Amino acid sequence: MSELTELTISEAARLLRLHSISAGELVTAHVKRIEDIDPLVRAYLRFTPELWEKQADEADQKLSRGEGGPLTGIPVAVKDVLCVKGVETTAGSRILRGFKPPYTGTAVGRLFEAGAVMLGVTNCDEFAMGSSTENSGYFPTHNPWDLDRVPGGSSGGSAAAVAAGEAMISLGTDTGGSIRQPAAVCGVVGMKPTYGRVSRYGLIAFASSLDQIGPFARSVEDASLVLEAMAGYDPLDATSAERPNDVRRDFDKGVKGMRLGVPYEYTQVEGMERGVADAVDVAIKTLEKAGAEIVEVNLPHTDYGLAAYYIIAPAECSSNLARFDGVKYGMSVQDVDNITEMYMRTRREGFGTEVRRRIMLGTYALSSGYYDAYYLKAQKVRTLIKRDFDDAFSKCDAIVSATSPVVAFPLGSRTENPLSMYLCDVLTLGGNLAGLPGISVPCGMSQGLPVGLQVLAPQWREDVALRVARAYEAASGVRAEVPSPRSPQGRG
Amino acid sequence: MPLTRAQVRHVAQLARIGLEAGDEEFYADQLSGILEHIDRLQEVPTDDIAPTAQVVEVTNPLREDVPRPGLTQEEALANAPAPVNGFFRVPSIQEEA
Numbered sequence: 001m002s003e004l005t006e007l008t009i010s011e012a013a014r015l016l017r018l019h020s021i022s023a024g025e026l027v028t029a030h031v032k033r034i035e036d037i038d039p040l041v042r043a044y045l046r047f048t049p050e051l052w053e054k055q056a057d058e059a060d061q062k063l064s065r066g067e068g069g070p071l072t073g074i075p076v077a078v079k080d081v082l083c084v085k086g087v088e089t090t091a092g093s094r095i096l097r098g099f100k101p102p103y104t105g106t107a108v109g110r111l112f113e114a115g116a117v118m119l120g121v122t123n124c125d126e127f128a129m130g131s132s133t134e135n136s137g138y139f140p141t142h143n144p145w146d147l148d149r150v151p152g153g154s155s156g157g158s159a160a161a162v163a164a165g166e167a168m169i170s171l172g173t174d175t176g177g178s179i180r181q182p183a184a185v186c187g188v189v190g191m192k193p194t195y196g197r198v199s200r201y202g203l204i205a206f207a208s209s210l211d212q213i214g215p216f217a218r219s220v221e222d223a224s225l226v227l228e229a230m231a232g233y234d235p236l237d238a239t240s241a242e243r244p245n246d247v248r249r250d251f252d253k254g255v256k257g258m259r260l261g262v263p264y265e266y267t268q269v270e271g272m273e274r275g276v277a278d279a280v281d282v283a284i285k286t287l288e289k290a291g292a293e294i295v296e297v298n299l300p301h302t303d304y305g306l307a308a309y310y311i312i313a314p315a316e317c318s319s320n321l322a323r324f325d326g327v328k329y330g331m332s333v334q335d336v337d338n339i340t341e342m343y344m345r346t347r348r349e350g351f352g353t354e355v356r357r358r359i360m361l362g363t364y365a366l367s368s369g370y371y372d373a374y375y376l377k378a379q380k381v382r383t384l385i386k387r388d389f390d391d392a393f394s395k396c397d398a399i400v401s402a403t404s405p406v407v408a409f410p411l412g413s414r415t416e417n418p419l420s421m422y423l424c425d426v427l428t429l430g431g432n433l434a435g436l437p438g439i440s441v442p443c444g445m446s447q448g449l450p451v452g453l454q455v456l457a458p459q460w461r462e463d464v465a466l467r468v469a470r471a472y473e474a475a476s477g478v479r480a481e482v483p484s485p486r487s488p489q490g491r492g
Numbered sequence: 493m494p495l496t497r498a499q500v501r502h503v504a505q506l507a508r509i510g511l512e513a514g515d516e517e518f519y520a521d522q523l524s525g526i527l528e529h530i531d532r533l534q535e536v537p538t539d540d541i542a543p544t545a546q547v548v549e550v551t552n553p554l555r556e557d558v559p560r561p562g563l564t565q566e567e568a569l570a571n572a573p574a575p576v577n578g579f580f581r582v583p584s585i586q587e588e589a
Contacts, residue, residue, distance in 0.1 A: 098537040102567040196548045238548070238553045307530045318507060325508070327580050332573035339583045340508070348510035356509055360519055361526060363507040366493070378535050384536065386544060418522060419529055435547030459547070482554030 001169030002441050004029035005165035006482045009074055009222040016063055016073050022208045023059035026168075027117055030075045032204070034119070034166045038433065042141050043151075043161040043212075045080055047120035048087055055117040062115060071104040071431055072115030077167035078157045082108050082213065083202040084118065091204045092124040092154075094137040095331040102191040105202015106237065107171065107213045107230040114229040119167055122157030126352045127321065128173055129373060131155045131424040135354040139192050143186060145449055145487045152182030152424070153332035155216070159186040160214045165482040169226050170216045171332045175206050176309055177428025179214045180440040184403035184452020187442045188414040188480045189223045189469070190216045193426075194459050195435035198227070198240040199234030201471040204316060207316035208239075218480040220441060220470040224248050254424040255471040256291030258464075260284070261396030265302035267424050275446025280402045283431045283443035283472060287400065290475040292468075297399065299430065301384045304483075306422060307383065309429045311365045315363050318362030324350065337352055353406040355420065386434040393458045399469050401427055403452035405442040437462040442480050446462025494524040 004026055007015075015021045021435075039046055051076070059073035081091045083101035090096035104112070112118070125135035130349060133141045133156025141156045143149040144164035150161040154171025159182035162170050172179040174192035183190025191214045198213045205211060215226035218344060224247060235244040267277065288294050326332035326346035333345040351359070366375035392399060404424055414421045431438040436456050443453035453472060457465040473479070500523070504511050535578075542551045565578050574581040 300522050309534045327569035339585045344510035354558045364503045380538035382544040435560040449583040
């Protein structure tokens with residue numbers, strides 16, 4: 001394997017600036033790696049050669065003039081929920097097969113302006129609903145560390161692509177943990193920004209009060225550079241905030257004198273694996289040795305987070321996904337007698353099991369007679385969960401915990417029982433309900449599989465989350481490795 | 493509270509999702525399992541608690557009402573499954589009188 005596919009942004013940027021390599025060569029190395037490995041990993045749904053040729057050319061022209069920034073010429077993979085003009089974008093769903101957006105979303109557009117080179121579109125759970133990428137309407141993605149296991153989800157393709165050296169960076173979306181959890185189980189860095197930090201314009205919506213776009217990378221610095229390039233107010237997203245782009249402030253200042261909270265309830269969640277808990281304990285001790293003060297904090301409503309989330313997210317999705325009706329775009333069942341039949345058959349055939357299940361759940365929770373008991377109640381519990389975090393952050397600068405209670409699990413092992421799948425997100429979804437920034441950084445192995453350390457910070461304090469994650473990375477020396485997946489016996 | 497098959501049919505109609513053989517039992521069973529977990533919300537006292545619908549600090553942002561270019565008719569219809577004469581075509585929604 002070419003070493004060019006194991007570089008971080010800063011390493012690649014140095015070589016590009018010295019003209020030791022060209023953006024074209026960097027793309028070629030990644031395409032070669034994809035040809036070798038993607039038939040096993042299946043991180044990508046489709047490739048964008050027209051874009052990578054044009055963008056690599058433009059990057060090389062800029063670099064030859066001594067222009068460009070840190071992202072010029074950097075190969076990026078994009079989750080199948082982010083619209084790119086003229087590139088088939090389907091949210092991992094058969095209902096959107098063939099859909100070519102008429103515009104490019106803001107986050108991707110800003111990366112293009114910064115000189116990034118798009119390699120292709122990555123697989124994900126349908127409409128970003130899932131924790132294993134097995135709900136893709138096309139095929140499952142495999143974990144590069146063990147091809148018989150899931151890459152996490154919903155942004156599993158984006159996580160696996162970076163983990164396997166099939167992209168230097170990638171974009172995902174995080175509604176309940178869909179960036180942080182796959183980052184953890186694939187052994188890469190993944191970050192969910194504060195709600196409102198990155199414009200959602202051009203993101204195919206799942207749950208609008210929770211969705212955020214964020215990066216996957218092989219180092220904390222890379223994640224910070226991608227986030228910085230995407231962040232900032234966008235008049236096309238009224239929930240994006242007019243705030244200074246200070247996410248990299250004090251990036252390398254370490255944790256000396258910082259107070260880090262360990263939520264007692266997060267150590268006690270159902271299904272927490274011993275190996276994960278041990279790896280995270282060691283990571284927290286590493287941060288303590290690096291100068292942080294470790295304090296216990298409480299998030300008393302943790303046990304209710306999953307229940308509140310599985311009302312709020314499905315309720316919002318049932319509304320957002322009403323637009324997929326066979327009229328304006330995507331799949332449409334045409335041999336029908338009337339329009340209601342067209343809606344019902346298109347949506348039955350176009351949506352997969354999990355998406356239909358969530359639309360049904362959300363519709364039920366919003367329906368007459370149940371709204372107060374479910375939706376309103378969940379929104380009130382959301383207030384209490386947010387208050388828990390406010391109280392915790394009055395006692396610490398950031399919260400540290402495991403990202404996922406479990407390592408990557410075998411394909412097919414949780415698909416029959418939806419609740420067992422939902423429990424994968426129990427440590428991440430609180431960050432979405434409260435709108436907090438969170439990052440997952442690799443912190444060692446359990447059963448030969450990667451474990452992630454999650455850092456949560458107060459709203460708008462990406463700088464704190466990144467600084468703690470960077471300090472851990474520096475103190476531990478744990479770096480996102482690129483595994484060499486082999487075809488297991490019995491598979492082609 | 494388990495969901496009945498009649499409730500499944502009602503919710504599917506509201507959501508405009510067709511039901512095929514076996515779907516009623518499937519949803520009744522799976523949604524009941526999830527709702528059983530969700531019912532723990534009722535344990536939480538919330539009498540004086542205001543609901544949180546979203547966590548951004550901005551409310552009702554306004555912009556100048558200035559026209560700007562949008563999609564052309566051709567672009568807007570480019571993905572339509574059954575466009576006709578510059579319109580989205582759908583099956584009839586009313587019987588002829």
